[in-house]
Amino acid sequence: MRARGAGSGRAGRAEAGRPRGPAGRAGTGRAPRTGPGPGARAPLARRLAGPQNRNLWFWVFVGPFALGLLVFTYVPLGWSVYLSFFDAHNTVSPTEFVGLDNYTAMLKDEAFTDSLWTFAVFTAFIVPTTFALSLSLALMVNRLRRAQAFFRSVFFLPAACSYVVAALIWKMSLFNGVRFGLANTVLGWFGADQTAWLSTTDPPWYWLVIVTVRLWLQAGFYMVLFLAGLQRIPPVLYEAAAVDGARPGWQVLRHITLPQLRATSVAVVLLLVINAFQAFDEFYNLLSDARGYPPYARPPLVYLYYTALGQGQNLGLGSAGAVLLALVIAVVTIGQARWLGLGRADEKGA
Amino acid sequence: MTISRRTLLGTGAALGLLTACGSNTGRDGGGSGGEGPRLSHWYHQYGEAGTEQAVKRYAAAYDKADVRVQWRPGNYDEQTAAALLTASGPDVFEVNGPTLDQIRGGQVVDLTDLLDGVKDDFNPVVLAPKTHEGRIWAVPQVVDMQVLYYRKSLLADAGLKPPGTLDELVDAAKELTTKKTKGLFLGNDGGAGVLGGTPLYAAGLSLVTDDGEVGFDDPAAARALAKVRELYAAKSLLLGAPSDWSDPSAFVQELTAMQWSGLWALPAVRKAFGDDFGVLPFPADGPDGRPAVPVGAYGAAVSARTKHEQAAKEYVKWLWVDRTDHQRDFALSYGFHIPARRSLAAKADPLTEGPAADAVRYSTEHGYAEPLLWTPASRTAYQDALSRVIKSGANPERELRSVVRKVSAELSRVQKRSS
Known part of the structure; x- marks a missing residue:
């Protein structure tokens, strides 16, 4: 709990700035297009953003943490499962597949x-x-x-x-x-x-x-x-x-x-x-x-x-x-x- | 001006971003400012005052690269092991190894050619564990050794002579134990950690034989370990001291009459007791026994992930092969270590008299280093068994049988793949 709390806190802070980029770009990049461009893209962008931009705000607020969770929890978790089927001495990119040997040994x-x-x-x-x-x-x-x-x-x-x-x-x-x-x-x-x-x-x-x-x-x-x-x-x-x-x-x-x-x-x-x-x-x-x-x-x-x-x-x-x-x-x-x-x-x- | 909530939050967020972008980690310093590529050089934290300043001074004196020294407290072995998996680790690092799996996994660079012409000048006992299949993977910096410190006056008062056999050590520790002072200090875990294979060597055995087989599959091993258990069972061992075996505090504070520690502690002990102390090897046990002294060496290694392999190798050669003045200063000016170069060790004045001279003599006559094939997995299995024998009184024969089984499996793993 303590260790993980600290970890996700760090993750949150590290990630906080990053999604602002894409989100900001989506705002500034598309706004001019929706203005003059009469094509079919404008309704799509608006539909994606949802009523009152709710979808957009949902991802602005949830995105950083979802991303942190993915990068700092789920990816390592999956990687660890992957490693457990290999002979991985001193490496995180092993090549020698050993099946369930590690499990039986453990x-x-x-x-x-x-x-x-x-x-x-x-x-x-x-x-x-x-x-x-x-x-x-x-x-x-x-x-x-x-x-x-x-x-x-x-x-x-x-x-x-x-x-x-x-x-x-x-x-x-x-x-x-x-x-x-x-x-x-x-x-x-x-x-x-x-x-x-x-x-x-x-x-x-x-x-x-x-x-x-x-x-x-x-x-x-x-x-x-x-x-x-x-x-x-x-x-x-x-x-x-x-x-x-x-x-x-x-x-x-x-x-x-x-x-x-x-x-x-x-x-x-x-x-x-x-x-x-x-x-x-x-x-x-x-x-x-x-x-x-x-x-x-x-x-x-x-x-x-x-x-x-x-x-x-x-x-x-x-x-x-x-x-x-x-x-x-x-x-x-x-x-x-x-x-x-x-x-x-x-x-x-x- | 009123500050709205939005302004406040916005300013806070902006400040947070600015702080997050800052690159000053407070880890600069120790830079040599030399020309050429930037190299980072890691050391573990030495206990002796002045060592950190000394290694930074050496780095600053090198002009072919900008060497940044990192002085790393804490679990150094774990830190380097993890750092070697990434590209952001050190270029040059001090290592109590490298381990066989680090060499095999290609994590360190072959340094054989740095020792061309001077290889025979390096202490062969400590060079052997840095050598795998004829190639050298780290340059030994200094030789560290462990010895048994004892108080001459306390032994004389009790009518004892310095113990020459393991049985005499057991008796002496019992005699010297009083209400206030324990007889012997082998570390807070009762010796399982620091003694390691030493009792086996004292019984005339070894951890791994020259042919790569288990070296202690012998009844003499169980007999020697049972005697270490006797020390614990007789309550002659100091346990739970505020500092561990590597620090002479327990001995200096007279919590114990004898202590197993390193040669590095000698200046502090001499300061406290003057001439009233002596040093001994771990005493022999049994008919085939011989005294045993563990020696080891931190070595300078180059990470295989460095971007400046050639520059890093040149720097290591400059510091740990060519600059004998720095090596001498490093070994002798702060704590006591034996220079890894035999020519320097012979000229080391502080090591030519009194207990220091005895210790150096023991290291040449009785020194052994843990073999490279003694991997961490083997060490853990053996150390667990030793701890159970010493503290819980487990049957040493049965414990050793299961260790022999695990160690031979491990030995065949590491030797199978190398061929």
């Missing part, structure tokens, strides 16, 4: 299948955890009578922090392995030994670091979404519930708040899953070093990054992995949309 590669598991476990854990944490933050902030804006901002602020910066702070100062790291200092008060948080695989402490940094960064953002949802619930419902004798607390939450938040919840879950799928930044910045990446907690994007873009430069194999990953994501997303009843929720919520 599926037999334990490192890749392990990375898919890593990814599944991570998603299964981080989505419910972030959901619960941000919902409870929202419920708490929503009940505040004073300083609500203050707490809302405080919890939201981490969302403005970059993943890379947060990961480095977590790695260098909070969870470094030496005695003066924050976590180890706290352990030291209780007389415990220092722990190398990111290098210990038994128990897997590195998950603590990865999960906390993501929670810290994300929870505030989803809290704001939940807050907006909570504030849209009509107070009359709570009043009616109170009149009917519903006990405040769990019963009201279970039967009024949560059902009313359904639309928000669906959106939050969807965004969380997409974010988990794109896990790269904090993993890479926490665990990689100059010599590579350890074989644990390696999500598929990190693994493919090393296969295709690292010194390995095996772009064919990397593309095959990317296509497989895209298929997995597509299946999960469609399944999720079906299961959560996307669209249906919108009608109910609105």
Whole structure:
């Protein structure tokens, strides 16, 4: 999400100027022709432009972004599919067709299948955890009578922090392995030994670091979404519930708040899953070093990054992995949309 | 004057367009202003102060081309690999390689004739990985080597002598570990990354044999790796330090009594401890073992996509073959590196005394360089296995069996196509 957002932003900016040329030419070039030229071209140009030039304006506004999407998303996507059928070491214009060899190699590669598991476990854990944490933050902030804006901002602020910066702070100062790291200092008060948080695989402490940094960064953002949802619930419902004798607390939450938040919840879950799928930044910045990446907690994007873009430069194999990953994501997303009843929720919520 | 919304938006858009058209990327500088074609020359970011200014000074002194130096922080290997796919990459670039697939894919230019007459003067250990089928693809700049730093006083206090075998190293690291100081630092990943094939060479084996076969299909390999695991399991290793093995900070800050690092760190260590430190090779293991010292060299290569191939080759020859004064300055004035030319290394005064002299001696007696056939795919498979052995206590024999299988598949891939 973050990487792509930045990418399309850049694309948009880079493209913004370009279509002006053709559009402008269409305006200036044709105007003289439509004036004096009585031929059949004038009605055609006018028809093409649509009533009140609507078609023209449609393309002026949509064109740059459609073009950016095409050039920076669909062309690379198609190219990657093409590469995945070739032996493409250190080249993007390969000649040696290998059929499905890259796909079979990737599926037999334990490192890749392990990375898919890593990814599944991570998603299964981080989505419910972030959901619960941000919902409870929202419920708490929503009940505040004073300083609500203050707490809302405080919890939201981490969302403005970059993943890379947060990961480095977590790695260098909070969870470094030496005695003066924050976590180890706290352990030291209780007389415990220092722990190398990111290098210990038994128990897997590195998950603590990865999960906390993501929670810290994300929870505030989803809290704001939940807050907006909570504030849209009509107070009359709570009043009616109170009149009917519903006990405040769990019963009201279970039967009024949560059902009313359904639309928000669906959106939050969807965004969380997409974010988990794109896990790269904090993993890479926490665990990689100059010599590579350890074989644990390696999500598929990190693994493919090393296969295709690292010194390995095996772009064919990397593309095959990317296509497989895209298929997995597509299946999960469609399944999720079906299961959560996307669209249906919108009608109910609105 | 009132500003209408339309004027405001229009002005904004115009300004945006103007900015987008600007060509000043802030990457100028370092230009030599020389006559002739413009060449861009990429370096990775060296940690030692003054290196950047030095390479820009060399470029400015060249008058047959306008050489622009780019000093590139970050993942240099990935950056160059991607840049070589396009025409907008560097003309001349420093590379920790080139890799076999870069040579085979025709991404770098054959530089064999630049070394005519002086080839024998280059250190053969580091020249070998730059050579493929008798042709040379990069000119070695300096020789980098890794050694084990130890504090003489700490070892003496513990009644230990400098470890001569891997078993002694394991014991020493355990003895030297206290509440405040760990015994040994092999990098934050426990050694999987930086050690690489070093324990195998210490056990008398190799990564790839001279015939292009897997060099560690031997029970001695598993035994050596199991001892590295012992270091980790005994909690004698420093892990999670703020800086990694290549930086002597952990050793200087006394977080560890011994550290595996590069020769380049020697000036900083000497500044902190004076004479109270020594250097060792990676100690031998087993009956056929021998001490091992990894050496490597960044080389200067010419991209095959350059528009000025001849000019680029002449510039590389001028800087890394002819101008021995620059080579000497580059190797010795900032960090410690051994000049790649043997005639220069012999005359390098800073390397003739104390621990530096020991290190240089180790590099000639025990130095090994990763073979060109040891491709990134093999390295990843081996490094993953090593990490699992060290950190998770995986069975070294079983892990190595699967690595041997993958590496021999990779070796047959790269050797099949070359014939």
